[in-house]
Amino acid sequence: MPLTASPRGVKYELHTLPVDAKAVTDGDTIIVHVAMADHPGSFTVPQEVHQAAVDRTEALMTKNYQRANELQKTIHDAGFRQLTNSTGGQVLTKKHQIRLRGIDAPESSMPYGREAKEELITLVQGKSLKISIYGNDRYGRLVGDIDCHGVFVQEHMLKKGLAWHYIAYDQQLELARWEKQAKTSQIGLWSLPNPEKPWEWRKEKRIRNSRWV
Secondary structure (H helix, E strand, O other): OOOOOOOOOOOEEEEOOOEOHHHEEEOOEEEEEEEHHHOOOOOOOOHHHHHHHHHHHHHHHOOOHHHHHHHHHHHHHOOEEEEEOOOOOEEEEEEEEEEEOOEEOOOOOOOOHHHHHHHHHHHHEOOOOEEEEEEEOOOOOEEEEEEEOOEEHHHHHHHOOOOEEOOOOOOOHHHHHHHHHHHHHOOHHHHOOOOOOHHHHHHHHHHHHHOOO
């Protein structure tokens, strides 16, 4: 189900560069890069980052790769990155960590955690994404709905039985319905007799860790 245009609550949209497999950290979080020329809103590039990008482009042209690497670190430390596009030119990008809105995938050490991550990699690797941003979570990540060439990523993960509807933060009826479909079909994590909710698993882990402090 592709996302509709400008859903209620959307603050802005991001259109990303093709996603690398290493950018998928787990089944509900992706690191993306957006070309600053296409970045929406009033977001501006700091002057020192802009100058570093200009100087790095010149360093690459003169094959001063040591200098180029130093400047890339300056750019990277500020949350940006300079990438080479399909024509060989340099593109200044902003890095964002995206938390998929309304779902919670198993953690990597939980049953189906690895499968959830691999499924998300298979879906988004090498593709440019359209992301509708609703805000930030308490960790500073952007929370959004992801459209991958017409595929609503949250719907895909729920129907595959590789994520839970994160009902504490999102009450969308569609998410609940897709989760129920997977549960009824007993696919993915729903094939387990008593799958543990990721948020409960994290809470128990915090309690265990606090006992050692």
